[in-house]
Amino acid sequence: MSDMSNAVVEKYHNDFLKEVEAHVEDGEWVKMCMQCGVCAGSCPLGDHWAHPPQELFMMIRAGKREEVLTSDSMWMCTSCYNCIVRCPRGLPITHIMHGLAHYAHRLGLAPEKQPTRVFAKLFWDNITKNGRANELKMGLSLYFKDGFGNGIKEAMKNRPLGQAMMKAKRLNPMEFFGGHGVKDKSGLHAMLAKAREIEDAKLEQGK
């Protein structure tokens, strides 16, 4: 896996496209983009993307492997599905964006401090621990993602909201101590480990 993070590709040859097709969810759709730009024009966050989807697709076809995988563009997607609805070629653009982000993450090429990526990692760790989302801990870990001092500041700022939620029984303070979970936690962890094993094997194989 480590050598895949810096594979060499020939410009405008199909090497990287084939890699994307093999490892990115819905990656086989990338070649179907006809560069109309409707996705870029439809994206409500379009201004914040360094490379709009259609440009990412062209970069993939041009073999710009590192630029694509280290880009934070696909992490900007909020899954509004506007682009999917409008794409005249029917590309599942939202899914491809998430697929690209995931693949970049797995290769360890995704930008470390990208907020969406940080959140995604926290959420994954949170939910896989017990098999259930621990909302209290999720919130807290988000407050403290930028350090302890910042975490206290964030927590104090949101205190009235937290207290109101506790009063309304929307948030259980007892979750702080472990929290609820699924019945067979070890079974869940074994299942996830197996899935990871299968995925990694695929990645190795596709090299």
Place this chain on the structure above:
Amino acid sequence: MADEKLPVEKLPVEKKVGAYICKGCGLGERLEGAQLSMIAERDAKAHIVREHNFLCSEEGVKMIQDDIDNEGVNRVAICACSRRAKTEAFRFEGVAMSRANLREGVIWVRPDTDEARETTEEMAADYVRMAVWETKFMTPPTGNEEAACQRDILVVGGGVSGLTAALETARAGYPVTLVEKTGQLGGKAGQAWKAVPERAPYSDPVGTGVAELIKACEAADNITIHLNASLTKTAGAPGRFEADISVESGTTVMAKFGAIVQASGYTDFDANKLPGLGYGKTPDVVTQQELEALARVADGGPIKRPSDGKEVKSVAFIQCAGQRSNKEGLLSYCSGHCCATSIKQAMYFKDQNPDIDTNILYRDLRTPGSGGEDFYRSGQEKGVTFTKACVDGVEVAGGGLKVKFDDLILDQGTEENVDLVVLAVGQVPNSGVNIDAVPLEDEAEEESEEAKPAEVHVPLESILNLDYRQGPDLPQLVDGFTDSHFICFPYETRRTGIYATGPVRRPMDIISAREDATGAAMKAIQAVENAAQGRAAHPRSGDLSFPHFRKEGCTQCKRCTVECPFGAINEEDGYPQFNESRCRRCGTCMGACPVRIISFENYSVDTVGQQLKNIDIPDEFDEKPRILVLACENDAYPALDMAGMNHIEYSAFARIIPVRCLGSVNLIWITDAMNSGYDGIILMGCQKGENYQCHFVRGSEMAHQRMSKVDDTLQSLSLEPERVATYEVAITDIERAPQLINEMAETIERIGMSPFKF
């Protein structure tokens, strides 16, 4: 109607005019029928005048037919609706007919008010007078006497277009002779390995079908094929073309034909003019046509590059090579087929081995045709890379080629290493000699060659060797393509009975060429059939009239021969020799003739002259000016009719006379009108110039040229030049055309009435 009527007009019969006044469609309520009848009878001296409540009904038509049959009426003036309406009902054989447009031209363009009544009545009265006088000066058209029916059709060119035209014509029962310059049928498409698919699912290259086409043509017993043959001389007219065909054995075959289809195809743009793209520097830069040859050799196996026979592992296609450029010496247009062709050729590689890298570098991807988009999608599915790019150049680097380009999506300069580069060069039509570019002086020759870079790529060898005084080949439209109007009149050239088809007419692919050739075959058959009956071909299809000239009066000025847009008039001992079958009946010769000796049986200097002379010109102090409108019957007149249908009002002082083409307007009409006291004259013709819309190509242009000289005449009469205006009017100018008339009415109000009223 009855055939026994026909001999009637052959006898020197007395002219007997019947005027028929319709009172239907609101005409009866708005106009005084009795008054109009009186005008027809007393002023215009019609022999029989009848009114009818519903003239176009079976009963009304029968009333007219009865008069023709029993009363000897041979000139019919129908005072009802526009000449463009009810043409099926008012169709009488063997008589001359005119129409007074009382509905669209009078009641529908005037308000129904008390104060407007008087001028509306005057308008109607004038139109009745005009119709009766017009028909008095008409003769029932008898058809072209030189009618000849040679049913054989000559097809020039044995490519897909030519073969299809030959096969379609032969299947319709017309004998065909096909002349092919080379020793092999099939043309360019015949050398291709495969073709772009014509049917769903439009996913893979398919067989070209050329071999089957050749087989079918060779098997047809009414197709004669001459290989290694050319036309050394083509003379005559539709129905009686005579061609000298120089055949393989060295002898010349002479044969007669009814019509000709020119399918001389195209030549690839010379890639040697694109040194920046590496052509000529290395054999690994090829044109699309050359790649077809490589693919044929491979025949499904790996395609090998020409330089060292290495199997091609990566290939770049450069679209628009030497095309869509404003640079001198390159083609300005898009050849239409190349994007789909490159997709097809990329599939040659991908289908054989999906690991081969294929990159199509395009500026704008265009895949016309019903399956074009599906085929593009199929190319994408197969993994062909499409890159919107501007190619800077191709260099030989290491063991391969380096293509340098700007990626227009990523907005950056970049490059790709490939084994083979394919150039999509454009189609250059094989149009033969550009007869319009023949310079008068040597100096002009140099200039014109520089000014028209696209036209000098083809060797200037004649295709048809026409024995026409206007030159040996068909006139070209733009960029050397042989056509007269891409949109309105496909296949029609400016030489009647000769139809251009395939890439000689406009750039096209195999699928389009097949369709196109079928259309041209239909036109050729139509021309043969019309010629056999002495009738005009497009656009006055079926017209039996044709131009006559009075030889005694001819001054041999040659204007008619020069100005005929269709090269219909030759010269014989200095006099014009009309080839009636070539004539389109526009009357441009009639407008050109300074001594007014050219006329048609039912359209002449007199038929219009009499109309404008018999319009009532009120005296100067009546404050009722008269505006003469000469409107082209193809565009301006229908526009004015439609204005009527939409009840758009215009001045009651206008009197509109339809003309076949503005080119048929003889200056004597203008002079006569000015002398007899008209206050304003408007000429409405079609758009002229490069993007002309004239049905007769140059008629409107001629008229504008002639009218530009009318100012002198006006000055000699001490008249203001504003009194005569010439406009380009389109059929869609439904609001503008009435507006132009109203503007003239305002102008007259401003400058005052004409002093020439008597």
